[in-house]
Amino acid sequence: MDELKRRATVHDVAREAGVSLATVDRVLNGRPGVRTETAGKVAEAIRTLDFRRDLSASLLARARDLGVTFLLPDGRNEFMLGLIDAISRRAHATKGERISIDTMLVPAFDGAALATALAGLDPKQCDCAVVVATEDDRVRRAIDQASRRGIAVVTLVSDLPGSARRHFVGIDNQAAGRTAASLLGRFAAPGPIGLIVGSLSLADHHQRREGFEAVLHGEFPGHRITGPLEGRDDDARTEAAALELLARPVTGIYNLGAGNAGLLRALERTGLTGKVRVVAHELTDATRAGLASGAIDVVIDQNPDGEIAAALGLARAVALGQDTERRPAPIEIGLYLRDNLPRG
Amino acid sequence: MDELKRRATVHDVAREAGVSLATVDRVLNGRPGVRTETAGKVAEAIRTLDFRRDLSASLLARARDLGVTFLLPDGRNEFMLGLIDAISRRAHATKGERISIDTMLVPAFDGAALATALAGLDPKQCDCAVVVATEDDRVRRAIDQASRRGIAVVTLVSDLPGSARRHFVGIDNQAAGRTAASLLGRFAAPGPIGLIVGSLSLADHHQRREGFEAVLHGEFPGHRITGPLEGRDDDARTEAAALELLARPVTGIYNLGAGNAGLLRALERTGLTGKVRVVAHELTDATRAGLASGAIDVVIDQNPDGEIAAALGLARAVALGQDTERRPAPIEIGLYLRDNLPRG
DNA sequence: CGCGTCTTGAGGTACGTGCCTCATGACCTA
DNA sequence: TAGGTCATGAGGCACGTACCTCAAGACGCG
CATH class of the missing domain: 3.40.50.2300 (Response regulator)
Known part of the structure; x- marks a missing residue:
């Protein structure tokens, strides 16, 4: 009965497989010199006994x-x-x-x-x-x-x-984009929504944009997308992109790349802080400040x-x-x- | 130089403190029989060497x-x-x-x-x-x-x-309540917001309510709170409470306790699913279903x-x-x- | 047949800590 | 001063695995 509670060890595996400890060790650690057939017997024994290498012992025994x-x-x-x-x-x-x-x-x-x-x-x-x-x-x-x-x-x-x-x-970047649309669709008054991406050739950004467009078009027919403009994940260029968008009567902005400090400056300079609904990505000093001041409504974060x-x-x-x-x-x-x- | 990279061990601590291994062990594991003064020397050595007990070895050595x-x-x-x-x-x-x-x-x-x-x-x-x-x-x-x-x-x-x-x-339950208010304040049209709690005597629920009221009153003057009613974290009673709230012209409901299956039934029975904005707590089968069907707008979760x-x-x-x-x-x-x- | 290569076994040491026993002093008290 | 308690030291075994060496046997090839 005590036997039943014990975790299986390499010794048990060796006995079960009918081979020596050395062979089990070779199989476990991928060292050469074991016939496929023998390795199979060991693997079988491991399955039978539900053997799991003891992490504590394993790390302890490693030289490095x-x-x-x-x-x-x-x-x-x-x-x-x-x-x-x-x-x-x-x-x-x-x-x-x-x-x-x-x-x-x-x-x-x-x-x-x-x-x-x-x-x-x-x-x-x-x-x-x-x-x-x-x-x-x-x-x-x-x-x-x-x-x-x-x-x-x-x-x-x-x-x-x-x-x-x-x-x-x-994270699932497409879901992130869908979520952004869901939020902006309800936060922002019907009208044009500005879209800023880092680069159109980045896979992550592409996926976010896909999700965003699908939900905004599908569920919020009163809104439409303006852009996207590229901000290159850079503050200055994102500021320029944001200024370009804000010159039109947008009710919301979704920046799915970095460069949020630039976005905040653009809002400030146009006096639109708090008047345009904004969704951005990643909790950073810039976006935290934006949330605190009311410039940014929601930050989507992937928790580094x-x-x-x-x-x-x-x-x-x-x-x-x-x-x-x-x-x-x-x-x-x-x-x-x-x-x-x-x-x- | 190799010496510098090695982590300190109990042996090092013993040498540094000028005591034996046994004494270090007594101090580390809180066993009796060590003068305060001696224990102090050991503690000092531990600090000096930045000794951390090796978890792998420690767990390995324990009998159980x-x-x-x-x-x-x-x-x-x-x-x-x-x-x-x-x-x-x-x-x-x-x-x-x-x-x-x-x-x-x-x-x-x-x-x-x-x-x-x-x-x-x-x-x-x-x-x-x-x-x-x-x-x-x-x-x-x-x-x-x-x-x-x-x-x-x-x-x-x-x-x-x-x-x-x-x-x-x-989690910070007051922040959870504030968040709920922030969301309902924007999702729901101005008007009365129904509040359902589990019990008025639960500390967690009390904190959520505090946060909710503070933000809703402070930032969304167009909304006001109806309730709270107690749902006792129970489906049937929560359903009853929700029906009572839905009989009035509420534009949103915040249920900060459990019993969400009852809330969903109440929405269904009154034909208000999707017409009243709803914020609830905890991702469960019920709230997932509610999110999927559109009955619930946001779920606040504490990630079990x-x-x-x-x-x-x-x-x-x-x-x-x-x-x-x-x-x-x-x-x-x-x-x-x-x-x-x-x-x- | 003799040689080499491949596979396997046997056995050991080491990792750092927990926990145990036994011995040795120091100190206190009657 | 004898007997007791307390603080400490010395040493050893155990945990389960990694990694090493050495030897023995199997097998193929020329």
């Missing part, structure tokens, strides 16, 4: 800590800076859990650079790479190759389907801390080879009004 | 798993059932991390019963109790006593300030899974004595419209 490398675009925009903050916060909170975190910045929107960075990762030091992927076949190939070298890859914020990435951590925590959890699971069936909970889309701002 | 006991009110309402679900989901995901989870149901709104349950916990089997606290001095004392017996206590959903509870995990995960994380940290300064991130208030429902 679990190495996780973040590859982030070297853009200076608020959101990426926030992600970096989240990583260092999490790194601090993770001391004592045998995880060592590295962050590399690579040129933004540069597939070749990202592929090179991936190729340069040393499997001896990096067990898992967490990548904000750029849509590019070279990146796809680099991910596949890293995977073959024993570096698990997880995509963050923007996914790269069709690659060997093990998981994606991020949650994303980093999720990515690290996945990294650990993936690198220790125990992510077979269980799929991560999706990152939830956060909605913030002035009244439910965290830490207020 | 970390015992966490949840004490939940035995109410059959949707939210508590959801919490229980979240616990079992998390318990499943936590296999292999040496944490053993127990759930006890105690009579709802019964301070004496909760106090008794706390007193009955065995410190040999329970390292940390996670409690949905009832406002009652007997509970406060029971928490203090459990704390003295070596059982750390964390409050969940509803806090009990003034007790020896180590942390609180939950997140709360359970946070509580377990705290339990681990607290039970292993490493929660000195670092305070947990507050649980965020989730807002859901039909378009950003997770898993859609």
Whole structure:
């Protein structure tokens, strides 16, 4: 009866499979020198006993800590800076859990650079790479190759389907766009709604726009879309785009990219702060200020801390080879009004 | 230089403090037989070296798993059932991390019963109790006593300030109420807004109501509040309360308690589904259905899974004595419209 | 047949901590 | 001064896994 409650160990697996401990170890850790047939017996025993590697013991026995490398675009925009903050916060909170975190910045929107960075990762030091992927076949190939070298890859914020990435951590951007439309459709008086995007060629932004247009057209026939204009995720250019939109009689604005400080300046300069309903993305200093002043009505956020925590959890699971069936909970889309701002 | 990168171990602490390993161990694990002065030297060394107990090794060395006991009110309402679900989901995901989870149901709104349950916990089997606290001095004392017996206590959903509870995990209910007002004030046409509470004597509900009234009165002078009526967190009674409110010309309803299935039935029976703006709490089968059908406009959610995960994380940290300064991130208030429902 | 390669087994050490026993002083009290 | 209690040290085993070495057997090939 006591026996029944004990978790199975590698010893049990070896006995059940009728092989030695060394062989089980080889199978578990992907070392060579095991016939397919023998590996099958071990896998079978693992299934029979519902064996799970003991994380505590596993991390303890490893010569080195679990190495996780973040590859982030070297853009200076608020959101990426926030992600970096989240990583260092999490790194601090993770001391004592045998995880060592590295962050590399690579040129933004540069597939070749990202592929090179991936190729340069040393499997001896990096067990898992967490990548904000750029849509590019070279990146796809680099991910596949890293995977073959024993570096698990997880995509963050923007996914790269069709690659060997093990998981994606991020929000459903189309749902975010639909939500923005739902809110603006009710907050803003019927009339033209201005749309600002970062770039028409970014997958995330494209998805947000799709969702936004579908719901606004489908459910709020009194509204129509003006734009989109490109703000390039940049304050100055977003300001210019916003000024252009505000010159027309818009009742609302949806900025689905970054550069919100520019948007706020444009509202200020035209004296339209509080008179035009505004939905923006990501909780940052700028958008918090906008919410507080009433310039922004709703901020749609993807919670960088949650994303980093999720990515690290996945990294650990993936690198220790125990992510077979269980799929991560999706990152939830956060909605913030002035009244439910965290830490207020 | 290699020396510099190594994490400090208990051996280092012993050397630094000029005491033996056994003494360090006594201090770390709160065992008796150490002079205050000696303990001080050890604490000093721990600070100097920035020593953190290695979780992996610690859990591995323990004879038994970390015992966490949840004490939940035995109410059959949707939210508590959801919490229980979240616990079992998390318990499943936590296999292999040496944490053993127990759930006890105690009579709802019964301070004496909760106090008794706390007193009955065995410190040999329970390292940390996670409690949905009832406002009652007997509970406060029971928490203090459990704390003295070596059982750390964390409050969940509803806090009990003034007790020896180590942390609180939950949302800011006043902010939730303010948010509801912000949304209803804009969604609903000016006019009377119906208010349904679970009970006027519940602390959480009281706070939500406060926040709601403050913002609705302060910012939406065209609206006024009708009610509150008590729904007792119960479907039938909530239905009755909603019918009473809907008999008047309300433009919106805020139900800050449970019993939403009853609210939906009332809307259906009066043919007002979709014609009255509705804000409710907690994502459940009922509120999801309401969002999907358009009967409910916004659901304010406190994310049970997140709360359970946070509580377990705290339990681990607290039970292993490493929660000195670092305070947990507050649980965020989730807002859901039909378009950003997770898993859609 | 002899050689090499591949597969497997046997056994050990190490990781950092928890917990146990036993011994050794220091100090207090009658 | 003898007996007791208390503070501390010394040392060892255990937890479950990772990773290492060495040896033995199987098998193929020339």
